[in-house]
Amino acid sequence: MYEALYRSKAVLFDLDGTLIRGEEAIPGAVSFVRQLAEMDKRIVYLTNNATRTRETMALMLGRQGFPASPETVLTSSVAAAAILQHQLGSSKKVYAIGEEGLTSPLLAAGFELVKNEEHADAVVVGLHRQVTYAHFEHAVRHVLRNAYFLATNRDRVIPLENGFAPGAGALVALIAYATGVEPMLAGKPSAAFVDQALAIAGVERKEAILxxxxxxxxILAAKNAGIHSVLVESGVPFAGNFVPEIKVHNLKELLQ
Ligand SMILES: [Mg+2]
Structure with missing residues (x-):
């Protein structure tokens, strides 16, 4: 087994393109994660995907055979709600583009989700598969009126069972382009997002691998947070401009 993985006390897993594609487990992924869990490694799922709540994601993972509970799933939308609480203070009006996975933690955190042209203190954008031009129009107007602009993530694409679909980053890019304003970012590659996962696992940086x-x-998130990482080539095709610590074709290679 790859040494940094063998020595780790916690393994932080990305989901889309690493363990799952759409609603399906990637072949070999379930047995790989179960094997690590049996070695008493703490497993945390750290996903930029903001379309499902932690509860829904944990249920789906459990159905596929992964050891998962809502507490071990950290989504970029949970991080986004925490950032807004910190940034907005007592201001509570948020214009959100996103699905239940985003709106549910925002409502739970006490935010009021405004519609259309009402005043908004913040605009938060995640993947929304029923998004319309009108959503973008409202978001652009709020950002131009100086609403705090937050993205759950900026993934270019999301890997599904049958190929790639536009990711949240493609939606965010439309608003950034129209307004000339770049958003703050809740999910990976933010080091703070990785720190939240380390807190869930209850381990130090040197004890974790992503x-x-x-x-x-x-891989950039792991680099930013100063933890070990592995790139598995089962997901998105785009290269970054730096070299990963280790690269494998599939998870099984890490056991050799
Ligand atoms: Mg992924």
Whole structure:
């Protein structure tokens, strides 16, 4: 087994393109994660995907055979809600583009989700598969009126069972282009997001390793947070401009 993985006390897994594609487990992924869990490694799922709540994601992972509970799933939308609480203070009006995975933690954190042209203190954008031009129009107007602009993530694409679909980053890019304003970022490659996962696992930096398929998000996040990482080439095709610590074609290679 790859030494940094063998010595680790916690393994932080990316989900899309690393363990799952759409609703399906990637072949070999379930047995790989179960084997690590049986070695008493703490498993945390660290996903930029903001479309599902922690509860829904944990249920889906459990159905596929992964050892998972809502507490071990950290989504970029949970991080986004925490950032907004810190940034907005007592201001509570948020314009959100996203699915239940984003709106549910925002409501739980006490935010009021405004519609259309009402005043908004912040605009938060995640993947929304029913997004319309009107959503973008409202978001652009709020950002131009100086609403705090936050993205759950900026992934270019999301790997599904049958190929790639535009990711949250493609939606975020439309608003950034129209307004000339770049958003703050909740998910990977933010080091703070990795720190939250380390806190869930209850381990130090040197005791953790992050396994993901995306250089620009997963591997850069690990680099930013100062933890070990592995790039697995089962997901997105885009290269970043730096070299991963270790690169494998699939998870099984890490056991050799
Ligand atoms: Mg991924």
């Amino acid at each position: 396994i993901g398929d995306n250089l620009e998000t997963d």
